[in-house]
Amino acid sequence: MIVELRHIQKSYEAASGIPVLKDGNVAIEEGEFVAILGKSGSGKTTLLNIIGGLDRDFKGEAIVAGRNLQKMGDRALSRFRNETIAFIFQTFNLLPHLTCRENVAFPAYFAGNAANRAEVAQRAQEAMERVGIEHKAASVPGRLSGGERQRVAIARAIFQKPRILLADEPTGNLDSVSGRHVLDLFMELNREDGMTCMLVTHDEQLAKMASRIVRIADGQVVGEERPA
Amino acid sequence: MKASRLVAVVLQNVRRNRKNFVFSAIGITVGVCVFSFFTALTMGVRVEVLNRIYPVDLIEVEPASVNIAGTKSSIEKVPFREEGVTMLLKEPGVGRIFPKLRSRFQATYRMGGQLFGQDGITFEAYFDGLDGGLLRRELKEGEELRAGKSVKDRLEARYGREHRCYDAEDCSPGEECREGLCQKVEYWSLFRDWREYIPCRDESICAAGYGCRYEQCRALCKADDECLAEETCLRSPCTKDEDCGPGGCVAGRCSTGACFFPCEGGCPAGQECIPAVCLTAADCSDGPCYEGQCALGGTCTFMSCVQRRKEREVLGNPDMIRGERPGLCDDGTPVPEGGTCVLARCPVGSYCSVHTYFKPGSLWRDKRGEGRCEQPIPVVLNPIVMEIFNMVLGSTLDRAQLGTVDTLLGYGAYVTFGHSFYKDPVKDRTPVQKHMLVVGFSNKALEAGVTMPMAYVDRANSRYKGKGASQEYDSMIIQLAAAEHLPAVMAMLDRLNIQLSRRSSEAEKFRTILLVAIAIFFIMASIILAIAAVNITHTFLMVIYERNKEIGIQRALGATKMDIRLIFLGESVLIGLAGGAMGNGLAYGLSQIADFLANRYIGDFPFQPDTFFHFELLWVFASTGFAIFFSLVGAFFPANRAARMDPARTLTVG
Structure with missing residues (x-):
C-alpha cells in the first residue's frame, strides 16, 4: 500500500466543530489511478491535503509511502512533499513572476539534494518536453492558455519524479479539449512511469477514466467501484 | 534550503x-x-x-597637590624628576615622556615688522623648556614630512648641481655651508643648548651644575667627557683647598673645573684667539693678567666677536662691504671713540650678544662695548600659534597669512629676560635681551608662548630666581605608545596620584x-x-x-x-x-x-x-x-x- 488512511477525522474550528471528515478509510496500491469522487464540500480536497502532508491537523492514521505523516516533523514532511508528492491544482498555482522554466524548476530550490544549475535546467527541460510545453519555456504564465498553464503545472509536479501525484479538480478551469489532454497526460504518467495518481473531482465522466473510484460524501467514504 | x-x-x-x-x-x-x-x-x-x-596621544600631567592651610603640598607618588620619568616609562602604554620646565620670572617678546608691521610689537612672554634631544627627532620628522621628501633631495632638485661655499654668506637665505656645499638649514638640528654666555659675580646666579668662573657661568666638570664635544675640562691650578670650590685642591689642580673652548684646536667659525699678552687684567679677554699672560692665555674663553682675518679683508674692501652704515658698527651701535668696530660680524647664524646682566648703569652693555658671539636661542612653536596668527591677528592687523608653518622656520625674534610690563625688574638682575630663532613646530610646545631647550629655562630660572629655582619638572608630557592605550594610562595616573594638567583635563x-x-x-x-x-x-x-x-x-x-x-x-x-x-x-x-x-x-x-x-x-x-x-x-x-x-x-x- 502506498496510501493507507485509517479512521481519519478532521474538523475545522471555524465551522464550529462540524466534521469535514468523519471516518476516512482509504487504501491505495502503488501505481493505481484512483479518482476521489464527491460533491463540493464532501471532504475530498481535505483528504487529498492530508495525503499530501499539507494538513497535519487530523485524527486517525495516515501512512503514505511507508511514512506515518503525523509522526514526521516539519523538515521531514517538507522534504517528503518535495520528493514524494506532487500537487496539481484547479487554479494551476503557478508563480506569475517566474517564467515557465523557472516555475518548473522551482521545487529544486527546496530540494535536499545538491543539484547544480545545469542539471536543474536539464531536468526542467525534460519535464517540459514530457508535457509538450518546452516551446513556452521562456514565457510567463500570464501569456499562456489554461491548458498550457496546467501542463506547466504538471511539468513542475513531475520535476522531482514523485511517487504520488495528487490532482485536485485539474480540469476544472479547462475547456473539454484541454481537459482531455491533461487527463491523457495523467494516464500516461501512471502507465509509463508507474506514478500513483489520485484525481479529486466531482465529475462522474472524468472519474470513470480512473482504474478505481472512491466515492465520498459528508466526510465519509461511501463506496468504491472499478469502472468498466 | x-x-x-x-x-x-x-x-x-x-x-x-x-x-x-x-x-x-x-x-x-x-x-x-x-x-x-x-x-x-x-x-x-x-x-x-x-x-x-x-x-589624542598626548597627556600632560602635573604633580598632584593638596592645599593645607594655604600651603600647597605635593602628594604625588612619582617624583617629577629624572627618576620619576624612568618609573613612568616602565608603565604599559607609555611611549615617551617629555619633562617640562616653566619659566619662573618675567620676560617679554619683541617680534619684528616681518609679522606685525614696521616696528614690531612687544608683549609679555611665557615660555617653557623641553628636552632638546627628545624633541629633535620629532622636529626632524615634521620638517621632512612637510617637505614631502628629505631635505637633501629637495636641495638637489632645486640646484641640480653642487653649490660650493666658504661659509653661509655664500649661500642663499635659509641655507648653510656644510662640507663645502650650500645646504638647506636643518632647523630641527638647531634645537639644542648652545650654552649662551652668562656673566656672573657669584655662583648664586648660575644654574645647578654651573659655576661662576672668570665672571661667566660655566658648566662644571671633573673630566673632559662632561663638557661639550669641542670643550675641555680646565681645572685651575691651586696650592690649597681654599683656592678651589667644593672638592678642594688635588695634586695642584682643583678637583672641579669648568668647561672651556681651547684655542689650540682652533676657534669656532668666524672667531680667533685674542692675543694673550697683557699688562693688567683689563687687557685680558678673560681672567686676570698673570706675569704678562692672561690667566687663561691661549684659550678663547670669552670668544670675543673678533673677525677672522679673511673677513677683515673683505670688510676693508669698500666694494665688498655689505649693508654697513657710515659711523655705525655692524650691529647698529656707534663706532667707539677713536676706535674701530670691534663688534664685528659674528659667524652667520650667530649674533653678537651685547647685553650684560648686572650693570644697569651701562645701558645693558658691558664695559668694553664688546659682545659675545652667541647662537640665538632655538625655539619651537605650537602650530596653534600659527593658526591664531593666520586666522585672527593676520586679518585684524591687515597682514597677509603666513601660509604653512615652514614660512616661520628661521624667523628671528627677541626675548628680554627679566623685563615685564607688569612687574619691576628683579633687583640686581638687569633685563637682558636675547635673540631667538624659530626652528620647528610641535604640539608639545607651549600654546601661548615658545618652547626652548630645557637648559635655557633652567639657567634663566637660576639667574632670576637663584640657584635651585627649578628643583622639579613642572609637568610631564606623556606620549602614548598608541592612542588606544589612553584608558590604561589614565587608570595608571589615577593609581599613582598624578593629576592631569588643566589643558589635558x-x-x-x-x-x-x-x-x-x-x-x-x-x-x-x-x-x-x-x-x-x-x-x-x-x-x-x-x-x-x-x-x-x-x-x-x-x-x-x-x-x-x-x-x-x-x-x-x-x-x-x-x-x-x-x-x-x-x-x-x-x-x-x-x-x-x-x-x-x-x-x-x-x-x-x-x-x-x-x-x-x-x-x-x-x-x-x-x-x-x-x-x-x-x-x-x-x-x-x-x-x-x-x-x-x-x-x-x-x-x-x-
Whole structure:
C-alpha cells in the first residue's frame, strides 16, 4: 500500500466543530489511478491535503509511502512533499513572476539534494518536453492558455519524479479539449512511469477514466467501484 | 534550503516588489543617514579640530597637590624628576615622556615688522623648556614630512648641481655651508643648548651644575667627557683647598673645573684667539693678567666677536662691504671713540650678544662695548600659534597669512629676560635681551608662548630666581605608545596620584562632551530606525497577505517553515543593506554640501578644517549593521507569521 488512511477525522474550528471528515478509510496500491469522487464540500480536497502532508491537523492514521505523516516533523514532511508528492491544482498555482522554466524548476530550490544549475535546467527541460510545453519555456504564465498553464503545472509536479501525484479538480478551469489532454497526460504518467495518481473531482465522466473510484460524501467514504 | 538558493529566491522577490522594497528602505535610509551624518560630524570635530588642539596621544600631567592651610603640598607618588620619568616609562602604554620646565620670572617678546608691521610689537612672554634631544627627532620628522621628501633631495632638485661655499654668506637665505656645499638649514638640528654666555659675580646666579668662573657661568666638570664635544675640562691650578670650590685642591689642580673652548684646536667659525699678552687684567679677554699672560692665555674663553682675518679683508674692501652704515658698527651701535668696530660680524647664524646682566648703569652693555658671539636661542612653536596668527591677528592687523608653518622656520625674534610690563625688574638682575630663532613646530610646545631647550629655562630660572629655582619638572608630557592605550594610562595616573594638567583635563571634558553627542545622535537614529522597523512590519504584513497563496505553493513544493521565515528575513536584510548603503551615501553627499556651504558662507576661523566630517569605514559598516538589525527586528514578526500559515488553507481558501 502506498496510501493507507485509517479512521481519519478532521474538523475545522471555524465551522464550529462540524466534521469535514468523519471516518476516512482509504487504501491505495502503488501505481493505481484512483479518482476521489464527491460533491463540493464532501471532504475530498481535505483528504487529498492530508495525503499530501499539507494538513497535519487530523485524527486517525495516515501512512503514505511507508511514512506515518503525523509522526514526521516539519523538515521531514517538507522534504517528503518535495520528493514524494506532487500537487496539481484547479487554479494551476503557478508563480506569475517566474517564467515557465523557472516555475518548473522551482521545487529544486527546496530540494535536499545538491543539484547544480545545469542539471536543474536539464531536468526542467525534460519535464517540459514530457508535457509538450518546452516551446513556452521562456514565457510567463500570464501569456499562456489554461491548458498550457496546467501542463506547466504538471511539468513542475513531475520535476522531482514523485511517487504520488495528487490532482485536485485539474480540469476544472479547462475547456473539454484541454481537459482531455491533461487527463491523457495523467494516464500516461501512471502507465509509463508507474506514478500513483489520485484525481479529486466531482465529475462522474472524468472519474470513470480512473482504474478505481472512491466515492465520498459528508466526510465519509461511501463506496468504491472499478469502472468498466 | 541552501544559502545560494535562498539568495536567488530573495532576489526574485525583491525584483518584483521593488515599490514595497523602496518604501521599506526609505525609513532605514533616513535613520542611517541621520546616524552617519552626525557621527561623521562629531568625529570630524573630534579628529579634524579637537585632536589638532588637543592631540589624542598626548597627556600632560602635573604633580598632584593638596592645599593645607594655604600651603600647597605635593602628594604625588612619582617624583617629577629624572627618576620619576624612568618609573613612568616602565608603565604599559607609555611611549615617551617629555619633562617640562616653566619659566619662573618675567620676560617679554619683541617680534619684528616681518609679522606685525614696521616696528614690531612687544608683549609679555611665557615660555617653557623641553628636552632638546627628545624633541629633535620629532622636529626632524615634521620638517621632512612637510617637505614631502628629505631635505637633501629637495636641495638637489632645486640646484641640480653642487653649490660650493666658504661659509653661509655664500649661500642663499635659509641655507648653510656644510662640507663645502650650500645646504638647506636643518632647523630641527638647531634645537639644542648652545650654552649662551652668562656673566656672573657669584655662583648664586648660575644654574645647578654651573659655576661662576672668570665672571661667566660655566658648566662644571671633573673630566673632559662632561663638557661639550669641542670643550675641555680646565681645572685651575691651586696650592690649597681654599683656592678651589667644593672638592678642594688635588695634586695642584682643583678637583672641579669648568668647561672651556681651547684655542689650540682652533676657534669656532668666524672667531680667533685674542692675543694673550697683557699688562693688567683689563687687557685680558678673560681672567686676570698673570706675569704678562692672561690667566687663561691661549684659550678663547670669552670668544670675543673678533673677525677672522679673511673677513677683515673683505670688510676693508669698500666694494665688498655689505649693508654697513657710515659711523655705525655692524650691529647698529656707534663706532667707539677713536676706535674701530670691534663688534664685528659674528659667524652667520650667530649674533653678537651685547647685553650684560648686572650693570644697569651701562645701558645693558658691558664695559668694553664688546659682545659675545652667541647662537640665538632655538625655539619651537605650537602650530596653534600659527593658526591664531593666520586666522585672527593676520586679518585684524591687515597682514597677509603666513601660509604653512615652514614660512616661520628661521624667523628671528627677541626675548628680554627679566623685563615685564607688569612687574619691576628683579633687583640686581638687569633685563637682558636675547635673540631667538624659530626652528620647528610641535604640539608639545607651549600654546601661548615658545618652547626652548630645557637648559635655557633652567639657567634663566637660576639667574632670576637663584640657584635651585627649578628643583622639579613642572609637568610631564606623556606620549602614548598608541592612542588606544589612553584608558590604561589614565587608570595608571589615577593609581599613582598624578593629576592631569588643566589643558589635558579640558581635552578629556571635550572628548566626553563629544561622546555624549554621539550617544544622543545614536539614540535619535535608533528612534528613527525603530519607526522604520515598525514600517517594515506593516509593509511585510501587507506583502504576506498578498503572497499567502504563493507561500502555500512554496510549502506544497517542499519549503519548510524555516525556509519561509528565511525568505522574508533575507528580504529584510536586503532592505537593511540597501538602506544602510543609501543612508551612508546620502550622509556623505550632505556632508559635501555642508562643507561647501561652510566654506562659502562661514568666514575663516582658527583650526578651520578642510572638512568638518570624518567618515570611518568601521562606522559605515556599523551603521549598516545597525540598519540590518532593525530591518530584521521589523520583519521578524511577519516572517514568523508567514512561516506558521496553514498551507492547506491558503491553497484552498486563498
